[in-house]
Amino acid sequence: MIQIYDYDGSFLYEIIEDYKDSKTQEEKDKIFNFFCSSIWSSDNKRKTYTKSIGFHVRKDLLNTNLGQMFHTRTNIEYRYYKSKTKDESWSSIVRQKINNIYTIYFDKEVILQKEYLDLLKTPKRFYHEWISGADMDVAAVTKLIDESIAKSIEVKSRLQMEKMDLSWNEYKKIVEKFLRRAFDNCKLIGEYEDQSKIISRLDFLTEDHFYVGYICRSLEGEILKWQKQYYGIRDHKKYTRCRQCGSIIEKTGNKRLYCTHCGKEKERTRKRKIAHKYRIAK
Numbered sequence: 001m002i003q004i005y006d007y008d009g010s011f012l013y014e015i016i017e018d019y020k021d022s023k024t025q026e027e028k029d030k031i032f033n034f035f036c037s038s039i040w041s042s043d044n045k046r047k048t049y050t051k052s053i054g055f056h057v058r059k060d061l062l063n064t065n066l067g068q069m070f071h072t073r074t075n076i077e078y079r080y081y082k083s084k085t086k087d088e089s090w091s092s093i094v095r096q097k098i099n100n101i102y103t104i105y106f107d108k109e110v111i112l113q114k115e116y117l118d119l120l121k122t123p124k125r126f127y128h129e130w131i132s133g134a135d136m137d138v139a140a141v142t143k144l145i146d147e148s149i150a151k152s153i154e155v156k157s158r159l160q161m162e163k164m165d166l167s168w169n170e171y172k173k174i175v176e177k178f179l180r181r182a183f184d185n186c187k188l189i190g191e192y193e194d195q196s197k198i199i200s201r202l203d204f205l206t207e208d209h210f211y212v213g214y215i216c217r218s219l220e221g222e223i224l225k226w227q228k229q230y231y232g233i234r235d236h237k238k239y240t241r242c243r244q245c246g247s248i249i250e251k252t253g254n255k256r257l258y259c260t261h262c263g264k265e266k267e268r269t270r271k272r273k274i275a276h277k278y279r280i281a282k
């Protein structure tokens, strides 16, 4: 009989080996539930915070028109997230992976694509060009900066649409399914290597890295599969994004641009326009 309370502080490989060795479903459930509760109770919670692309206008330039213009655009903020952990325990590392996947696929506030960040960096970039000696016209530069900030808002909302909708609690449920599958499909190290090797403490740590790596890779693969299901894409199909709503659609030979829903809407608008023109012409 497995003594669950003995697991505290145990290595991941011990948990996985015991899981594999369990004869009954009940034992397997208990071990797996212990594993999940270690992950969910980890101190390594998901965190996001505000970061800014800041710069300071040199004091001697503050009284100039350009200096003033830059001064009011020195603090461009965006949302960032804690993406790494210093805690090397398996529960913290696996939890970090779970947190990161949520942030990347579901958190609409954290937008970190280069396309977006580059637009936010425009004032800073122009400022550095200016102090490096570039000749600048206040009105022209102000216009360029304000346009790129306006554009960044557009880009952000498009990238937000490309994220899926799922609450953290719903996410936890699907992650547990992913993890369970990883446990069931996991091959023990012993099945790979020569059993006669003397195992030192360092090897125990290496074994844990092996399983941590395996679980993290499984999660990455699972979320991609899940994303395809979410958008109703068949497996092994290449995909692209709908130009209108950002959802994922299967790539087809005839260069489809929109998902079924948006395609219908576009067609309806097109026909309405033609009908309208026709009515006016009459």
Ligand SMILES: [Zn+2]
Binding pocket: 242, 243, 244, 245, 246, 247, 258, 259, 260, 261, 262, 263
């Ligand atoms: Zn669409």
